[in-house]
Amino acid sequence: MQLKASQQTAQQIAQQTAANAPKFKGQDLKTQELRERGLLFCVGIAMPVLILILWEITTQQGWIDELFLPSISGIVTEFFAIASKGYAGTPLMSHVLASLRRVFTAFGVGTLVGLLLGLLMGYYKYIRAAFYVVTEILRPIPPLAFITLFILWFGIGEISKVLIILYAGALIVMLNTMEGVRACPKQKILAARTLGAKDLAIFAYVIFPAALPYIFTGMRVALSVDFGILVAAELLAGDLGMGYIIQDASTFFNVEALFVGILMIAFFGVVSDFLLRLISARVVHWQG
Amino acid sequence: MPRPSSTSLSAANLTEPYVQPAADKEIIGLSQVTFGYSRKRLVLQDLTLSIRQGEFLTLLGPSGCGKSTILNLIAGFYKPLAGLVTHGGEPVKGPSERRGVVFQGNALFDWMTVEQNIAFGFRFQSLSKLEKQQKVKTIIQLVGLQGSERKYPYQLSGGMRQRVAVARSMVVQPEILLMDEPFAAVDVQTREGLQEELLKLHEQVSGAILFVTHSIEEAVFLSDRIVILDRNLGGIYDETLVQLPEPRYTPMNRVSDAFNQYRTDLYLKMKAIG
Numbered sequence: 311m312q313l314k315a316s317q318q319t320a321q322q323i324a325q326q327t328a329a330n331a332p333k334f335k336g337q338d339l340k341t342q343e344l345r346e347r348g349l350l351f352c353v354g355i356a357m358p359v360l361i362l363i364l365w366e367i368t369t370q371q372g373w374i375d376e377l378f379l380p381s382i383s384g385i386v387t388e389f390f391a392i393a394s395k396g397y398a399g400t401p402l403m404s405h406v407l408a409s410l411r412r413v414f415t416a417f418g419v420g421t422l423v424g425l426l427l428g429l430l431m432g433y434y435k436y437i438r439a440a441f442y443v444v445t446e447i448l449r450p451i452p453p454l455a456f457i458t459l460f461i462l463w464f465g466i467g468e469i470s471k472v473l474i475i476l477y478a479g480a481l482i483v484m485l486n487t488m489e490g491v492r493a494c495p496k497q498k499i500l501a502a503r504t505l506g507a508k509d510l511a512i513f514a515y516v517i518f519p520a521a522l523p524y525i526f527t528g529m530r531v532a533l534s535v536d537f538g539i540l541v542a543a544e545l546l547a548g549d550l551g552m553g554y555i556i557q558d559a560s561t562f563f564n565v566e567a568l569f570v571g572i573l574m575i576a577f578f579g580v581v582s583d584f585l586l587r588l589i590s591a592r593v594v595h596w597q598g
Numbered sequence: 599m600p601r602p603s604s605t606s607l608s609a610a611n612l613t614e615p616y617v618q619p620a621a622d623k624e625i626i627g628l629s630q631v632t633f634g635y636s637r638k639r640l641v642l643q644d645l646t647l648s649i650r651q652g653e654f655l656t657l658l659g660p661s662g663c664g665k666s667t668i669l670n671l672i673a674g675f676y677k678p679l680a681g682l683v684t685h686g687g688e689p690v691k692g693p694s695e696r697r698g699v700v701f702q703g704n705a706l707f708d709w710m711t712v713e714q715n716i717a718f719g720f721r722f723q724s725l726s727k728l729e730k731q732q733k734v735k736t737i738i739q740l741v742g743l744q745g746s747e748r749k750y751p752y753q754l755s756g757g758m759r760q761r762v763a764v765a766r767s768m769v770v771q772p773e774i775l776l777m778d779e780p781f782a783a784v785d786v787q788t789r790e791g792l793q794e795e796l797l798k799l800h801e802q803v804s805g806a807i808l809f810v811t812h813s814i815e816e817a818v819f820l821s822d823r824i825v826i827l828d829r830n831l832g833g834i835y836d837e838t839l840v841q842l843p844e845p846r847y848t849p850m851n852r853v854s855d856a857f858n859q860y861r862t863d864l865y866l867k868m869k870a871i872g
């Protein structure tokens with residue numbers, strides 16, 4: 311075929327010119343890119359390290375009152391003390407597990423509920439219409455505004471705590487899922503239809519996968535919001551959880567323990583977001 | 599007019615023994631079709647058009663004259679306000695796997711591999727697994743996608759993606775394939791390759807093709823028949839039968855005198871519409 315032939319000659323010419331051209335001395339693109347990424351990583355690490363160093367120096371030198379900002383070494387010491395002796399008579403592990411159980415129960419159930427409602431609302435315009443006003447009213451209200459109401463309704467125990475977290479996360483997952491379903495390009499749906507797919511197959515093979523990136527975005531936002539609400543919920547009542555440590559430590563001006571609580575929540579928040587991101591990249595791999 | 603099926607390509611297990619359709623049997627008919635996206639502004643009025651079994655028909659015409667609209671009506675995405683669209687004598691009631699569509703934009707399923715995209719239509723057909731695999735394999739070879747079976751659309755070039763789209767619609771052997779400027783977004787070289795592949799596929803698969811393009815060259819190279827639509831309300835301005843030496847996909851056809859004659863003719867007609 312003519313086309314093939316001309317392509318081949320073009321290739322040969324390119325090879326010849328490449329052979330004749332003077333050797334390029336610099337790095338190739340791949341190593342350049344690697345170098346840049348390494349550099350960016352270093353900058354990203356340098357900043358927090360710098361902050362930590364400044365923190366430690368200023369507090370060690372007594373430039374900042376220990377009562378406002380404890381030294382890092384002080385926090386670390388306090389952490390090990392709590393880890394070995396427990397806090398308020400309860401082992402640290404129990405506090406951590408209590409918090410994580412609350413968050414992940416609420417997050418898990420909330421995601422399922424939000425997903426289901428979001429899919430239905432995205433797909434069926436009558437269901438969407440039925441829920442529209444309610445969600446639009448609920449959307450701008452910070453979930454924490456409901457916390458005392460939840461306690462009034464469901465008691466001060468575990469249920470209110472989990473439910474308020476669940477509500478906050480479910481709403482976010484629902485709105486994102488609905489958005490994802492609606493953002494599915496019409497052409498893809500029509501393409502499936504002209505290939506013989508009926509409603510259920512279109513939903514399973516086209517609309518749901520197309521919404522997955524949105525669903526995962528929603529889940530990540532929901533998870534971080536859930537951690538925030540967790541602390542607030544544990545501040546209110548109870549004697550167990552990382553939020554309780556924060557609350558209890560602040561009433562006794564135990565700033566070091568307060569920081570231990572804050573940093574532990576930050577740690578678990580970051581780790582679970584990282585894991586969720588890994589899962590998301592696995593599932594939504596086609597995003598390139 | 600359907601070409602005699604060529605014997606130069608032997609990978610023909612895509613079709614059951616090819617039955618030459620009666621030369622003038624209508625597959626799609628539009629009779630007195632009137633349509634507008636709103637009742638206030640009509641796009642088509644009293645359009646009558648017949649597409650024959652197995653033929654390659656191309657619509658040419660100024661932008662906005664209603665070419666895509668005609669495809670939408672035949673596909674069953676919209677219903678005419680008046681008049682009738684028929685497929686094999688039966689009124690078109692909605693989208694159907696008997697009428698394939700290749701969209702201009704990216705209508706591939708990004709979450710499926712090339713292979714899965716192409717095999718999608720088979721999910722809804724009761725063929726044996728082996729048969730499905732065979733057909734998918736054959737068409738992948740015909741459009742030159744060997745080696746890319748496991749890739750995802752984002753890993754493909756624009757031309758390759760369009761190949762997948764064509765293969766996906768073709769492999770289920772629709773009685774007619776509707777193609778709305780399918781190659782408009784790819785470079786000239788790739789485009790010529792795609793055109794030649796399309797002609798080869800058309801020989802292997804017995805269905806008709808209704809093609810829309812703005813390129814006169816593309817129309818002449820591909821078509822058995824070219825219909826030029828008028829600027830106002832989708833009237834038919836002209837109809838040209840194209841006869842070029844077989845096999846139609848030879849690149850030599852692009853530079854022949856006959857080809858140039860058709861091109862000049864059509865160019866002047868398009869100019870006349872303005």
Ligand SMILES: Nc1ncnc2c1ncn2[C@@H]1O[C@H](COP(=O)(O)OP(=O)(O)OP(=O)(O)O)[C@@H](O)[C@H]1O
Pocket residue numbers: 635636641659660661662663664665666667668
């Ligand atoms: N979805 C739509 N809603 C409303 N009006 C539309 C819609 N699609 C097309 N139209 C209008 O209908 C008319 C015909 O459009 P159509 O897309 O069929 O033209 P076309 O011949 O395909 O043009 P082009 O060559 O630019 O693709 C145009 O005036 C256009 O503005």
Ligand SMILES: [Mg+2]
Pocket residue numbers: 665666667778
């Ligand atoms: Mg168009």
